[in-house]
Amino acid sequence: MTTLTKSSKGAALKAGGEGSGLGMRMYRFLKALPTWVLWGIVILWSVPTVGIFVNSFRTADAQRGTGWWTAFTGGTEGWTINNYVDVLGAEATGGVWNGLLNSFAIAIPATVIPIAIAAFAAYAFAWIDFKGREWLFIVTVSLLAIPLQTALIPLLQMFSGGAHWTIPGLGATLTFIPDLDLSGTVTAVWLTHTGFALPFAIFLLHNYISGLPKDVFESAFIDGASHFTIFWRLVLPLSVPVLAAFAIFQFLWTWNDYLIALTMIGGNREALPATVVIASLAGEFGLREHLLSAGAFIQSFVPLVVFFALQRYFVRGILAGSVKG
């Protein structure tokens, strides 16, 4: 905001009189100010990331003793890659490697399954006439409003004990979902992610698929194509942009998720994804603090690669996903 008032000052000064040398010089300075402010902000924004990146290559003593900005003046002293070796290594030193594998085990099914289901559902909502279509779609979309937190406890109870209902007065118990003993597994995590992704995925894909030109579908029908053929040969190829955007968003969301993994896996250290592993490294104050920066960088590495490689889709995905509950 300050910069905006600055530019208004520049404009007002110009109106005030351009004559005198000092005034003119100041006006020119003020006019260049927005650019300086912009690059100031950019530098400010990158300081935290640069700092942790530099620190991840420094020994524990160096990290503890001096600031990262002094690293470049001290020569080769204090540089190391052992942090990465340690943090990726065994449970005792870091265990992030195992965490990364778990993150993949969560993020891949939690991305693929919602896309598969949602694409069919979105097609059905958009192009198949069935009873109660409108109504069902409105319900699906309003599910977007439910925050994660609201469903956590019952979901955990369901994963650890199934879902039962004792009929009042009869004493008989109905079992809707048997006890599959899923709590503490990655399956529970990606199942939860799938559940939460579906309303959003259906909504997003439906918007896109229902916007496809009608004539294409009509001519396909006239040529005798079945719904399945249309879906497979027409809709999917045409929907690649929106599928990519959603896939990227959903992959990052599940990769970076902390809350669901922490809740569903809890104490089972073997199954924890990378976010929870590095967070617990951070929780033990001081002991392995020198590994934290490397751990955080490894965890962020996959999203950063996606970010730099697929920047356009990435932005589109993030923007599309911003409304997710």
Next chain:
Amino acid sequence: MSLVIPTIRTIYLSFLHVSNRSTELIGLENYGDLFTDKGIVDLTGWTGIFGSKMFIFGIILLVIGLVVARVVGQKTGHAMSVGGGSGPAIALGGFLLVFAILANLRGTIFNNIWWVFTVTLVATALGLAIAVLADRARFESVAKSIIFLPMAISFVGAAIIWRFMYIARPPGDEQTGVMNALWVWLGQASRGGAAKIVLFVILVLLIAGLLYMAWRAYRANAIGLLAGSLVTALPLIWFLWRLLGPGIGGIAVASDGTVGPDTVLFLQQSPFNNVWLMVVLIWIQTGFAMVIFSAAIKGVPAELLEAATVDGATESQTFWRVVIPQIATTIGVVVTTLIVLVMKVFDIVKVMTNGNFDTQVLANEMWQKSFTEFDFGLGSAVAVVLFISVLPVMYINIRRMQRTAA
């Protein structure tokens, strides 16, 4: 469907008292417990509001802004005319006022409101400012990529990154966190040496520039600009006075009179440790706001801008009267999205302070009540409170999405 049943069950659970042995229906007791808990609603600090510098400064700004608006308005025959000088002053004054009030009312719920208020407004304003600054600047895409980059990093990663920024070593040692290193450096600088002279010169130049501008504005009869530059000069003058007088930055005077370095425990000193946590989320979300605004600003029809220029509008007039109304819907999108997101903030608080030191928020409260104290009833009650508070905003959001989709 998979979400409706758990939600209903959560609402049902929130009426229960759940312990290891038994579950009993207790009606609204959980909610009663919530709202009478000192940790959740704590109004005892309200007298502190009136003593805080921010509150006073906010009032001063508001008064100045309103007076300027009145004076400018009288000239044009309106009751009030909010313009270049008075608008920012009123906005900033109002912001500081609410900020100061929320900083003094403690407890999880007010803390959460404080988060929503601060992060949403700052991230939106900063995002908009950066989008404007970057528009048509050289290397625009590079600048925007760097600002957007934190969006790719997980909240946990961001929390760890900022822990290194805030870290405080024992006062005598060398500081390894950027923030404390700067703070201690400032303290040393204000005790003398070349750095103090440099700081002094920079400050004097800035203040002189602002006063010169105020004088020019006075001559040109531009009241708004006059007020704006005077108000901007005030904190700088205060800063200069601190630098020359009592000193500023990380210094502590020991009982024997010796002066040594002092650090700030950014994550422990309440209530402003909350602000330092908010900074992390602002750091992440500003990029999101920026990208959306950037696209919206580029979408403003060129004819409109040309027409404004032809009519003799200044750059700032074009911005406030043409661009802002054009992107009003987009601002709505960003604000509502951020409100929902901040309302549910969890990871940052959990990783950085775990709700200690007076930094509790609703989502973490819910988590702790349910999964460390295993009081599912109380935890569900918090979850329902959270659900109800995001519901109106989500409703607006979904309605708008459906309209744009249709």
